[in-house]
Amino acid sequence: MSNGIRVAALDDIPQGEGIAVDKAVTGTADDIALLRDTDDTVYALDDTCTHETASLAEGWVEDGYVECPLHSSRFCLKSGEVQGLPATKNACPHRVEVRDGEVYLFPGESP
């Protein structure tokens, strides 16, 4: 198993916010959002909201969920499961690890 791709320093992601990692870096079909919860755990989901076009990295991260900035659907950070309409499809989660303040991403691996 690989050690993952180093995609950011933890400090690059403000608490309760997210940043997007370009698909050119991750080799995935979509950009990947790194989302830092209010308890400082970092999660990763496909960046494009499953409802329309918003970037989940621009969403609101709190208490285990990210709220889409556009129409407020909420996704579970851990599983990607959608919690409220208008989105009806789950977001795809990816495995992330934080080691020594560095964030490593494992695109395509389930968390």
Added chain:
Amino acid sequence: MTERVVIVGGGIAGVSTAASLRAQGFGGEVILVDAGEFPYDRPPLSKDFLTGSKDIKQIALQPAQWYDDQHVRLINRTTVTALRPRDGAVELTGGQLLPADRVVLATGGGAARPPIPGLADPRVHVLRTADDADRLRLSLTPGARVLVVGAGLIGAEVASTAVRLGCEVVLVDPVGVPLAAALGLELAAWLHALHDRHRVTTVRATVESFTNRPEGIEAVVDGVAGVHDAVVLGVGMVPSTELAEAAGLEVDRGILVDERQVTSNPAVLAVGDPARLRGVPRTEHWEAAQQDGARAAATILGTPAPVPTAPWFWTDRHGRHIEAVGHMEAAAHTVIRGSFDDPTFSVFGLQDGLVVAAASVDDPSAVRAARRLIDRRIPVVADRLADPAVNLRGLLRG
């Protein structure tokens, strides 16, 4: 113990009740009875669905497979004709009884039809269902003369969509600045003025009568007659309370519920547009209906209700996206972030150093931030709020 929940009505409130029951781990039967073909979303009816850029499948609230996946039995094209709380059942069209331990009334409402003479003319439209929208769309052809009665949320959206489709639109309302209470006077005035900038003629007046003429439908507006190809009434909605009334539940401008959505009969809950919390006016917004559903599910399961958030709604007109949160009428003063000439701007309503409301044009993020400032009662300095260079997320951190 609740084994079987029957939800009457498959709008956002009914579907959210079903979804929340499952999300919160309800293991019993969930049956959703809806009069329509399948549950669909209503806000697009005056927007993308009316222009034809989205079809009925694209506005389904859930994909068809979802009902199987979630073990929600959808009984479509069926009307609940009576509640029989004493028999622990509801009655369906044709007299069949459907047993239920708990019934959730999610019956929505119908478009209001004020007592204007001549209203029965087929060229007079309302907009509440996909059928209404399908029928109306046929009249919104380029060059058609369309009179929209009521410049509130739905009337304004229809006027904006119609003008986009090439119609000649007249929008009439006796109120000078519609939505002033919800959005604050300045923003409401700016929004209303947007109509004129997009070739919608606004008239401050009352419609007195309609008459069928060979050349169209004649409307008398403050004594002046004009002929139109179609009329659309956007003058409010009437909550569907008939089932509740017939079953002896307490009804007063809505089905009265407590803060857990329970009606005056403990076996019956009510959610969405027709439900009214005692002592509070009814809300008629999408998200309020969704939250009612989550609360009803928590009540049925005996779990803590989700914490209520400040009320939120959105509307779209003339290509602009407007969102509002909180209670603007409770604000002592407002601050404007940005200017009304900017591509995006927001208005915040303040009271005693706290945000009580906000409304934004093309800046949903400002409203997301405002909602948190309101819900968490975070004190703010008006000047910082007004400065577009100040990051609103930063204000949340205090």
